[in-house]
Amino acid sequence: QVQLQESGPGLVKPSETLSLTCTVSVGPSGSYFWGWIRQPPGKGLEWIASIYYSGGSYYNPSLRSRVSISVDTSNKRVSLNLTSVTAADTAVYFCAEYGSGSFLEFWGRGMLVTVSS
Amino acid sequence: SFVLTQPPSLSVAPGQTARITCEMSGIGSKSVNWYQQKPGQAPVLVVYDDSDRPSGIPERFSGSNSGNTATLTVSRVEPGDEADYHCQVWGSATFPVVFGGGTKLTVL
Numbered sequence: 650q651v652q653l654q655e656s657g658p659g660l661v662k663p664s665e666t667l668s669l670t671c672t673v674s675v676g677p678s679g680s681y682f683w684g685w686i687r688q689p690p691g692k693g694l695e696w697i698a699s700i701y702y703s704g705g706s707y708y709n710p711s712l713r714s715r716v717s718i719s720v721d722t723s724n725k726r727v728s729l730n731l732t733s734v735t736a737a738d739t740a741v742y743f744c745a746e747y748g749s750g751s752f753l754e755f756w757g758r759g760m761l762v763t764v765s766s
Numbered sequence: 767s768f769v770l771t772q773p774p775s776l777s778v779a780p781g782q783t784a785r786i787t788c789e790m791s792g793i794g795s796k797s798v799n800w801y802q803q804k805p806g807q808a809p810v811l812v813v814y815d816d817s818d819r820p821s822g823i824p825e826r827f828s829g830s831n832s833g834n835t836a837t838l839t840v841s842r843v844e845p846g847d848e849a850d851y852h853c854q855v856w857g858s859a860t861f862p863v864v865f866g867g868g869t870k871l872t873v874l
Contacts, residue, residue, distance in 0.1 A: 684863065694801075694809065694852050696863035707862045743808055751856030751863075752799040752814040759808050 653683075653744050653757035661738075661764050667731040671744030671757060674725070680754075682747040683727045685718065687740040688759075695740075699747075700727060734764045768857035770866035777872040784840040786869045788853030791834055796855040798836040800829060803850045803868075812851075813838060840871070848873045 657669035671683065681702030687695050698718040700706040706718050717730045727744060741759040748754030771789045778784040788798060798816050801809035811820050813829035816836065826841045840847055853866040 686863075686865075693868040694854075694865040696865060699863065707859075709863075710861060748811075748814065748820075750815055751797055752811055752854070753801075753809075754811055754814075754820065756808040756810070 651746050651755040653746060653755060655742060655744050655757045655760040657760065657762070659760065659762060661734055661762060662766050663735055663764055664733055667729075667734050667738060667762055667764070669729045669742055669744075669760065669762070671727040671729075672725060673727065673744075673746065680747045680749060683720070684745050684747065684753060685727075685729045686743045686745060686753070687738075688743070689737075689740045697729065697731075697742075736764050738762070739764045768855065768861060768864040770853055770855065770864055772851075772853060772866040772869045774867070775870045775872065777874055778840075778843045779874045780843055780845060782843055784843050784847070784871055786838045786840070786851050786853075786871065788836040788838070788866050789834055790855070793834055793836050793855065794832045796831075796857075798829065798831050799854045800827075800838045801852045801854065802847075803852065804848075809852060843871075843873055845873050847871060 652674045654672045661667045684699035685697040698708045700718045715732045719728045743759045744757045745753040746755045800813040802812045803809040812827045816831040817829040828839045850868045852868045857864040
């Protein structure tokens with residue numbers, strides 16, 4: 650069973666950079682394709698970015714100018730950086746692993762990140 | 767662009783059938799995935815590739831997809847099914863992951 654765990658600061662100041670890490674324990678069904686998704690309080694899910702084990706990546710066009718995603722295969726970590734944050738970036742951030750298709754099969758528990766001074 | 771439209775809410779009595787829709791022009795040509803999310807928890811995949819169920823998901827959960835509408839059907843609804851349900855498709859190479867706005871299912 651794949652397990653994912655998000656980590657990082659829970660509070661970020663406006664205009665600063667939000668940096669999160671997802672540590673992955675890869676089981677026999679690991680697809681080696683991961684994504685970051687966020688959910689503002691009381692709102693729906695918003696996809697941020699996805700990355701393959703090889704490093705190939707996709708980004709949400711509306712966030713592309715502020716987002717970078719990377720993978721550290723040796724340490725089984727997927728990282729997310731979001732620059733120039735505002736209060737609108739306050740959300741629960743999830744990392745997830747894709748299954749054998751377009752679906753997100755395994756999810757981390759999520760981490761609340763609050764943007765506030 | 768890809769916009770998935772879901773009804774914001776749906777109420778169903780226990781034992782009845784809930785049908786949650788996800789609409790987009792031509793969605794029938796896409797693979798649709800559905801997630802259940804209870805308060806304070808991460809989403810859980812309940813249906814993938816239109817109508818397949820992951821192991822451990824009850825048969826009461828089923829999916830269909832045709833034309834401009836995909837549907838998640840929850841049969842014999844139980845109180846524990848009360849949750850938000852989100853549909854998702856793989857859109858395109860430039861915007862691969864698209865979520866619907868979510869539907870809050872209330873069990874009366």
